[in-house]
Amino acid sequence: MGLTATAASAADRLGVVATTGMIADAARTVGGDLVEVRALMGPGVDPHSYRQTRTDIVALARADLVLWHGLYLEAQMEELLHDLAETGNVVAVADPLSRDLLIGHDDYENRFDPHVWMVPDLWQKVVLNVRDALIETRPEAAETFTANTQAHLADLDTLSAYATRALSTVPADSRVLVTAHDAFNYFGAAYGFDVVGIQGISTESEAGLKRIADLVDLLVERKVGAVFVESSVSDRNMRALVEGAAARGHTVTIGGELFSDAMGAPGTYEGTYIGMIDHNVTVITRALGGEAPVRGMANLLN
Numbered sequence: 001m002g003l004t005a006t007a008a009s010a011a012d013r014l015g016v017v018a019t020t021g022m023i024a025d026a027a028r029t030v031g032g033d034l035v036e037v038r039a040l041m042g043p044g045v046d047p048h049s050y051r052q053t054r055t056d057i058v059a060l061a062r063a064d065l066v067l068w069h070g071l072y073l074e075a076q077m078e079e080l081l082h083d084l085a086e087t088g089n090v091v092a093v094a095d096p097l098s099r100d101l102l103i104g105h106d107d108y109e110n111r112f113d114p115h116v117w118m119v120p121d122l123w124q125k126v127v128l129n130v131r132d133a134l135i136e137t138r139p140e141a142a143e144t145f146t147a148n149t150q151a152h153l154a155d156l157d158t159l160s161a162y163a164t165r166a167l168s169t170v171p172a173d174s175r176v177l178v179t180a181h182d183a184f185n186y187f188g189a190a191y192g193f194d195v196v197g198i199q200g201i202s203t204e205s206e207a208g209l210k211r212i213a214d215l216v217d218l219l220v221e222r223k224v225g226a227v228f229v230e231s232s233v234s235d236r237n238m239r240a241l242v243e244g245a246a247a248r249g250h251t252v253t254i255g256g257e258l259f260s261d262a263m264g265a266p267g268t269y270e271g272t273y274i275g276m277i278d279h280n281v282t283v284i285t286r287a288l289g290g291e292a293p294v295r296g297m298a299n300l301l302n
Helices: 021-034 054-062 078-085 120-137 139-167 185-191 209-221 236-247 273-287
Strands: 014-018 035-039 065-068 090-092 176-181 194-199 226-230 253-258
Touching: 014 021, 014 054, 014 120, 021 035, 021 065, 021 120, 021 139, 021 273, 054 078, 065 078, 065 120, 078 090, 120 139, 120 185, 139 185, 139 273, 176 209, 176 236, 185 194, 194 209, 194 236, 209 236, 226 236, 226 273, 236 253, 253 273
Parallel strands: 014 035, 014 065, 065 090, 176 194, 176 226, 226 253
Antiparallel strands: none
8 A cells, every 4th residue: 555645744755856847846746745845946947057056965965866857958967966876866857768759969969859848748758757766766655656647647638638739720831939949849849830949959059140140031031920038048139039020121029938948936837837838838829820718728827
């Protein structure tokens, strides 16, 4: 019999530290009342450039379980996380994904686009790895973790169906998604959008003047009417695009702010994985001429 949620006192709960909000959300959902989860990176934080603080190091060292993404997302923390794994319970939950499911990196051999959370069907596989890590750490709670996972996977199926349905209403010639960096390639592949990021897969890659000029040409030629800023990336380059298009006589609006590498504020719907994706799908659909409810799939968007 698995340990029930009501039986877990604060002292009994597994102490889990997750690098990103998306992983923390999965751990909380799967673990329920049996876990105490801390996310190192909050809203608006860019995981590509995040460097651990002294407080983070203490929390990581004391955790019963450390969950990180892998696929070079936490580029500045990798050495520390690998060192911790030599003596601690540290699991990279996206690294085990089949390479057949991943998008390769043009510039680096054996490096892959880490932004798999953009597609609920892919994220389900990461959720299963979170479940397995929790069961490995506390096997007597396997029944509870498994039941919570099944319920969450059903919710992710509902989210996936909404995304497919809403995004399919965007006119074919309007399916151009221009964002601050290349966080939406899995999204584009899954839902039939051409995705263009001003910066590369990592926000560490800077966009030069020629890149901006080339993208202005694309906006004008393809009559793109909306571009999107990201909550964890400066909007400076995106504003330059809008101004450049205006100088060419083409009006481009900011279609909205998308959650790319971080979720919304804790305690909000957008501060959950499902709310994050619901927000992105709804904002993109409506800005590019498709049909979606103003407040999204669950009528919960702010």
